Amino acid sequence: MAVTSTKPYVAVPRDLVQNFNGKQIVYVCWDHHMLFATPLMLVVEPGMLLGDMLENVVKPLIGPDPDSAAVDLTQVAWMKSGQPWVPDLGVSLAANGIVHKEQLRFSTPGLNSLLAA
């Protein structure tokens, strides 16, 4: 049963992609970098090149972490929806199959100043 109710009941999600003025949500998490309390929530256009999103949106946001200067986002290992994944930085988010509310994670093994302390 999808909900305990007295009669058939169908709901509408409050955050469908059409509510975002042509944009979509993407979550990005830098694994084991816990200065950032939660994965970053980004609201971006699906036509944006993935490489542009990493360079212009993600890179400035991870700046406060002491490891950020040592990271090359074009070389890190990625996961998408919990599965290992190889992105194509030269094409758009949509062409990379990054849908609304997609969770991306990247990891940088061996680079972790704030946990090593």
Add this chain to the structure above:
Amino acid sequence: MDMQVAKKKLSLKEKYKLMTRDLGWDTTYHTKDEVFPYVKYEGIKIHDWDKWEDPFRLTMDSYWKYQAEKERKFYAIIDAHAQNNGHLNITDASYLSALKIFLQAISPGEYAAGKGFARMGREFPGVGTQVACQMQSIDEIRHAQTQIHALSNYNKFYNGFHAFADARDRMWYCTLPRSFFDDALSAGPFEFMIAIGFSFEYVLTNLLFVPFMSGAAYNGDMATVTFGFSAQSDEARHMTLGLECIKFMLEQDPANLPIVQGWIDKWFWRGFRLLGVVGTMMDYMLPKRVMSWREAWGIYGVENGGALFRDLARYGIRPPKGWDDAEKAIDHMSHQFMLALYQYNFGTAFHSGIPSEDDMAWLSKKYPDTFDKYYRPRWAHLTKLKEAGTPFANMGLAKLCQTCQIPTVFTEPDDPTSICQRETEYKGEKYHFCSDGCQHIFENEPEKYIQSWLPMQQLFQAPINGDLGAWMNWVSLIPGKDNGDYDGSEDQRNFEAWRKQATSNQ
């Protein structure tokens, strides 16, 4: 010849019988099912409503008398507190953040509980149950009212108190308690009783009120202590109602057990997430601390909660499913929550800050296995950023859990270096969660939780469309006054100046 004289006074038992049980009647124009339409759809089977016990045997006339007396005492003390500048007796104005969170997030919850119990007083067929729920409804409204009145005195002097109702409706951190109560209020009457009457009032209330009221006493806040005392005598009655209700359900029919157990699992986890705020307040927001969140959990969670579930085992009830995950989170959750509140403090109607060296020494003593290893390095780095003139504000905004609506700040139960991330798909849409507990709750009733009003998502939809200034206006947050670091705030400056005037000749 002896005259027969009418007895002047009714015995307590007679009075209770006449003024409670005898108020009910059997309907003849409509069937019982038509008059009480919501009492069967959840699947709970009740065979005899008269088996409901009322341990308090309180009748409405005595109820009014007791409550009126409590009100008189309460307002006398609140008046004295206002007239004697009681606000200058608190340890430090940074303490007020705890009160601001309480007023924005918890007092509206009391009001919501009032609405819920008013509905239950109508929907349950048993008269004893109806009267007990009606009394609790009035209690809850009284609690909301006394809290708002007690804290209104601080609103004359300090920022962040002025728009608690807007904050309740629109603030991102307030959707945590609001969604908790909305979830309970939109459930059926029996689930509501397990959610609020049992899980919240019985299992978790001590973790909320005891640390909070002791915190107020330790920090010189007589206004809050007073509303705490005024509410305390009601709480005993509420706890009894919650416990009575669960025993009644379990004794009426063995088929009720799996339904009740499912609700206990769900509402323990929702309540535990809600209490994350209390833990954060205890560990980070009280200038003079009472006990750590870990210590409070040990007494009120492990000892008291453990005893309760051992007692309920004779009905076949086992401890809630999330119990072990909760225990694993205790040494981490307040630190993780506080790091979030700090880095998003441009968007909070209360102040926060980096703990001082003294505070950090206390934290490492109370959390010897976790604080120095995981959390001190982060605070040290944040201090460095602040001293360099570039304090950290996280403009990436927060990913929220679809069920509890808290930013997904919590880590994997067995790995404190990894944020716990869970996702599922329902009807082609992705949904994210902070924990297995929250994912289970969603998957059990997805059609309910896909409607979650997630504040970060709303920020980028109409009418705000991503404009942070418009958002602040919409939540009635005054930037530069209500939000940001306590260090350098108007509250800090004013409190120090006024206290100096009160204690010196300058």
